[in-house]
Every structure is written in C-alpha cells, then in structure tokens.
Amino acid sequence: MKKSSVKVKGFRFAAVSSGIKRSGEKDLSIIFSISPCTSAGVFTTNKIKAAPVRLTSQRLRRGLCQAIVINSGNANACTGKKGMRDAREMSEITASILGIDRSLVCVASTGVIGVPLPMEKIRKAIPEAASNLSEDGIIDVAEAIMTTDTRHKISTERFDIGGKRATMVAIAKGAGMISPSMATMLCFIVTDLNIEHTALKSALRGVVNDSFNRISIDNDTSTNDMVIIMANGSLGNPLIDSQSRHYRTFKNALLDLTLEVSRMIVADGEGASKVIEIRVDGASSHSDAKRIAQAVANSMLVKTAVYGADPNWGRIMAAIGYSGARVKEERINIDINGIRVVRNGIGTSSEAQVARKMKRKDIQIRIDMGIGQGSSWALTSDLTEEYININAHYRT
Numbered sequence: 483m484k485k486s487s488v489k490v491k492g493f494r495f496a497a498v499s500s501g502i503k504r505s506g507e508k509d510l511s512i513i514f515s516i517s518p519c520t521s522a523g524v525f526t527t528n529k530i531k532a533a534p535v536r537l538t539s540q541r542l543r544r545g546l547c548q549a550i551v552i553n554s555g556n557a558n559a560c561t562g563k564k565g566m567r568d569a570r571e572m573s574e575i576t577a578s579i580l581g582i583d584r585s586l587v588c589v590a591s592t593g594v595i596g597v598p599l600p601m602e603k604i605r606k607a608i609p610e611a612a613s614n615l616s617e618d619g620i621i622d623v624a625e626a627i628m629t630t631d632t633r634h635k636i637s638t639e640r641f642d643i644g645g646k647r648a649t650m651v652a653i654a655k656g657a658g659m660i661s662p663s664m665a666t667m668l669c670f671i672v673t674d675l676n677i678e679h680t681a682l683k684s685a686l687r688g689v690v691n692d693s694f695n696r697i698s699i700d701n702d703t704s705t706n707d708m709v710i711i712m713a714n715g716s717l718g719n720p721l722i723d724s725q726s727r728h729y730r731t732f733k734n735a736l737l738d739l740t741l742e743v744s745r746m747i748v749a750d751g752e753g754a755s756k757v758i759e760i761r762v763d764g765a766s767s768h769s770d771a772k773r774i775a776q777a778v779a780n781s782m783l784v785k786t787a788v789y790g791a792d793p794n795w796g797r798i799m800a801a802i803g804y805s806g807a808r809v810k811e812e813r814i815n816i817d818i819n820g821i822r823v824v825r826n827g828i829g830t831s832s833e834a835q836v837a838r839k840m841k842r843k844d845i846q847i848r849i850d851m852g853i854g855q856g857s858s859w860a861l862t863s864d865l866t867e868e869y870i871n872i873n874a875h876y877r878t
Contacts (some may be wrong), residue, residue: 488618488620488621488636488638488651489617489618489620489649490620490649490650490651490672490673490674490716491649491674491714491716491717492515492516492517492674492714492716493513493514493515493516493617493620493672493674493712493714494512494513494514494515494516494615494616494617494619495511495512495513495514495615495616495617495618495619495620495622495623496511496512496514496611496612496613496614496615496616496619496622496623497510497511497512497611497614497619497622497623497625497626498510498511498607498610498611498614498626499607500553500600500603500604500606500607501600501603501607502553502554502555502556502593502599502600502603502604503554503555507625507626508622508625508626509553509554509555509626510551510552510553510554510604510607510608510611510626511551511552511553511611511622511623511626511627512549512550512551512552512576512608512611512612512615512623513549513550513552513623513670513672513712514548514549514580514612514615515548515549515672515712515714516714517548517714517715517716518546518547518548518582518586518714519546519547519548519672519712519713519714519715520545520546520676520677520678520679520682520712520713520714520715521542521545521546521547521588521679521682521710521711521712521713522542522545522679522682522683522686522687522710522711523538523539523542523588523686523708523709523710523711524686524687524690524708524709525538525539525707525708525709526704526705526706526707526708527707528704528705528707530559530560530705531559531705532557532558532559532560532565532591532595532705532706533558533559533561533565533566533568533569533589533591534558534569534572534588534589534590534591534706534708535705535706535707535708536566536569537566537569537570537573537588537589538588538589538590538708538710539708541573541585541586541587541588542588542710544585545679545682545683546585546586547586547587547588547710547712548580548582548586548587549576549577549580549582549586549587549588550587550588550589550590550670550710550712551572551573551576551587551588551589551590551608551611552589552590552591552592552623552626552627552668552670553572553590553591553592553593553599553604554591554592554593554626554627554628554629554655555592555593555594555629556591556593556594556597556599556600557591557592557593557594557595557596557597557704557705557706558591558598558599559591559595559596559705559706560595560596560705561596561597561598561599564598565598565599568598568599568601568604569589569591570584571601571605572589572599572604572608573587573588573589574587575604575605575608575609576608576612579608579609579612580612588710590627590668590670590706590708590710591706592627592629592655592668592706593629595705620636620651620653620672621634621636623653623670624636624653624654624655627653627654627655627668628655629655630752631655631656631750632750633750634653634655635653635654635655635656635743635746635747635750636651636652636653636654637651637652637739637742637743637746638650638651638652638739639651639735639736639738639739641731641732641735642731643675643717643719643722643728643731643732644719644720644728646717646718646719648673648674648675648717648719648732648735649673649674649717650671650672650673650675650735650736650739651671651672651673652669652670652671652739652740652743653669653670654667654668654669654670654743654746654747655667655668656668656669656747656750667694667707667709667747668706668707668708668709669694669708669709669710669740669743670709670710670711670712671709671710671711671712671736671739672711672712672713672714673711673712673713673714674713674714674715674716674717675713675715675717675719675722675732676713676715676717676718676719676720676721676722677713677715677721677722677723677732678721678722678723678724680723680724681722681723681724681726681729682711682713684724685729685732685733685736686709686711686736688733688737689733689736689737689740690709690740692737692740692741693737693740693741693743693744694709694740694743694744696744696775696858696859696860696861697744697747697748697860697861697862698776698779698780698860698861698862711736744861745757745861748861748862748863749863751862751863751869752868752869754863754864754866754869755789755843755863755864755866756788756789756842756843756844756845756863756864757843757844757845757861757862757863758779758784758785758788758845758846758847758861758862758863758864759844759845759846759847759859759860759861760775760778760779760847760849760859760860760861760862761775761846761847761848761849761857761858761859762774762775762849762851762856762857762858762859763848763849763850763851763856763857764813764850764851764852764853764854764855764856764857765807765808765851765853765854765856765857765858766807766808766851766853766854766856767808767854767856768856768857768858769856770805770807770808770851770854770856771807771851771856771857771858772858772860773805773806773807774801774802774805774807774849774851774858775849775858775859775860776805776860777801777802777804777805777806778798778801778802778805778847778849778860779860779861779862780801780862781797781798781800781801782865783797783800783801784797784798784801785862785863785864785865786864786865788840788845788864789864789865789866791837791838791840791841792837792840793818793823793833793836793837793840795816795818795823795824795829796829798816798824798847798849799811799814799816799824799827802814802849802851807851808853809851809853810851810852810853811827812826812827813826813827813851813852813853814826814827814849814850814851814852815849815850815852816847816848816849816850817846817847817848818836818839818840818845818846818847818848819836819839819840819842819845819846820839820846821835821836821839823836845864
C-alpha cells in the first residue's frame with residue numbers, strides 16, 4: 483500500500499522518533515484535523531487507569547477533539563501526579579504549536595507501566611512532529627504506535643452517504659494484554675462525515691462491543707486501552723443523527739472497519755501462529771452464548787491444544803462447563819474445522835482427521851448447545867513458547 487493512497491479530507495498525520503524507544507524507531511505521533519471534530523471514545527474497564535486515559539476521557543465528555551498526541555514505548559501509567567502533569571503538558575505543547583485550545587487535544591500512551599515519561603525528549607519531539615504533518619502520513623502513525631506488534635494495522639472503508647463518497651480509516655496497535663473487556667489496544671478512527679455527537683457515541687459503543695470486545699489473546703486487560711473516533715464533517719453531507727436514514731449505513735461501515743482491525747490484532751498476537759474463531763449457537767440466551775465463547779477463547783488449555791494441533795475436545799467441554807452458562811451435557815455438539823468431534827456430549831472417532839486440519843492457520847470451533855436460540859462468537863489466537871519469550875523479557 484502506498485502511503486499516498488490513505489487520505490481523509492481535512493486530516494493531517496505525522497510521526498517522529500523522540501528517543502523513548504531504545505531502537506530509535508518512531509514513537510511520537512500527532513493526528514490533527516484542520517477543524518474541530520465531533521468525537522467519542524471508549525476506554526479500558528481496568529480500575530487502574532493510565533494518566534492519558536483519565537485526561538482524554540475527561541476531554542471527550544464535551545464531544546469535541548481536534549488533535550491527538552500519542553507516544554509509544556512508555557504507558558505513563560502508575561506514575562502518580564507527575565503522570566497527570568506530563569499528560570497535560572503533552573496536550574498543552576501540542577495545542578500551542580497547532581494554535582488550538584488545549585481542551586481539544588487528547589493524549590494516548592502505550593508501553594511499559596510505572597516509568598515516568600522522558601519529558602525532555604517529548605518537549606523536543608512534539609514541535610518536530612507538528613512541522614511534519616501531512617495528508618499522507620497515517621501509515622507512519624500506524625507504525626509509530628506499535629510496541630510488540632510485528633506489523634502495522636490499518637483499515638479503510640468507503641461508502642456512499644447522500645450521493646457523496648465518505649471515507650473512514652482506522653489505525654490500531656495491539657498484540658498482547660488483549661482480553662474481551664474493552665480489548666487492550668489503541669485504536670484511532672478518522673472520518674470526513676458530518677455526524678451528531680450522540681449518534682457517533684452510540685455507534686462507537688455498539689460496534690466496540692460487537693468487535694473489539696469479542697477478541698482475546700491472553701486474557702489480560704491493560705491500563706491504557708482506548709478507542710477514539712473523530713468526524714470533521716469535511717464531506718459536507720447533511721448532519722447524520724440516530725434517526726437519519728444514513729445512520730445504519732455509517733454504523734455498518736464502522737462495524738466492518740472494527741471487525742477487520744480486530745482480526746488483524748488477533749492474527750498479530752504475541753507469538754501467535756493461528757487464529758481461532760469460536761461460534762456458539764443454541765444456548766439458552768445470547769448472554770450465555772457469550773459466556774461460553776469467552777470461556778473457550780480464554781482457556782489456556784484450549785489455546786495450547788490448538789497450537790499443538792491436538793483435537794483435545796475435552797478442554798472445550800471443560801470451558802463450557804465452568805463458563806457459568808446453563809448446560810445440558812447430552813445436547814452439546816462440537817465441530818472443529820467442519821468435523822464433528824462431539825455429538826450429544828460424547829466424543830466421535832474423528833480425532834486423527836481433525837488433527838490434520840488443525841495444522842491450518844485458521845481454526846473454527848463451532849459449539850451447538852442444543853437448548854435455545856442464543857448465539858455469540860469470539861476470536862482468539864493460540865498460545866506458543868514465543869509468547870513466553872516476548873513477555874519474560876519485555877522490559878529487559
């Protein structure tokens with residue numbers, strides 16, 4: 483993909499190296515709109531929240547944002563009052579350089595927890611980034627926000643709104659500390675749509691629940707999760723609200739966007755070699771189906787079995803049993819990559835055939851509970867030795 487191929491009218495992007503990352507790779511970014519944006523955010527459910535999460539969630543209560551300044555390599559989490567002062571200073575420097583009100587600047591950080599930001603480096607880097615802002619810098623930002631990611635994550639949706647062609651682009655980072663509870667990640671979405679704040683906020687919360695909150699890599703939830711969407715209205719379409727005939731079109735496009743990014747995150751999971759999709763049908767309720775899907779997705783035993791191409795369906799049954807959902811064992815059917823391994827709660831004789839299919843990169847687990855109409859899904863990755871290697875030496 484050429485960098486010039488990803489543009490959203492009215493938005494500018496830049497990324498530079500501030501020296502936070504020992505590698506010298508780019509680690510400080512700015513996303514900027516030439517006009518204030520209708521904006522919304524969703525944040526971590528972890529009760530320990532990083533300073534930038536607390537500051538940005540406060541700022542977005544007004545529903546407005548014009549710039550986001552982002553650093554990687556340092557989470558600015560568990561850094562006390564200094565952490566809040568540093569987050570505010572990042573926003574103030576950015577606002578001053580860009581000539582906008584500081585209340586319109588959001589801040590995001592990702593990286594090591596418990597280490598104060600090297601503000602002397604950041605103070606120098608923000609003006610440099612601001613001077614490099616351009617229409618085609620979004621991929622630079624997608625690369626600069628990475629930590630243990632092996633590749634950048636960017637997705638684009640284009641769709642028609644009232645005879646005009648709207649553009650929406652998402653960039654994200656995330657490879658570890660991923661669990662369905664406002665999935666651990668940073669994601670920034672920009673669009674040229676003109677949309678009312680309440681409608682934007684409602685759509686974002688809905689699609690996050692149906693995409694990012696369905697993925698899991700290691701059943702861990704970070705202190706720094708956030709998803710922010712900015713809509714600057716440059717398209718010039720009539721204002722979209724929740725009653726507009728175009729609202730559903732927008733929300734569907736947003737869901738497609740976040741689903742694609744969700745899959746990118748799972749595929750790039752720390753040490754992952756396979757993507758596992760779990761589908762649950764026939765549960766007593768949708769909430770029960772979700773409990774089952776999440777229990778299977780978060781099971782370390784299921785994930786390691788998939789890594790070893792071991793059709794150990796007993797681990798799936800065990801996860802179903804402890805999920806808290808209503809269960810009738812004798813009605814459960816389980817398929818792995820289209821082959822039935824459990825019929826009416828009893829194992830079949832197809833394990834050798836299933837083991838061959840489990841060597842594939844994509845694994846589908848289908849569970850039919852046989853007791854109702856509830857359905858849900860989850861997406862996860864396998865668990866390999868490389869995950870341990872990455873996280874055992876993350877700081878050293």
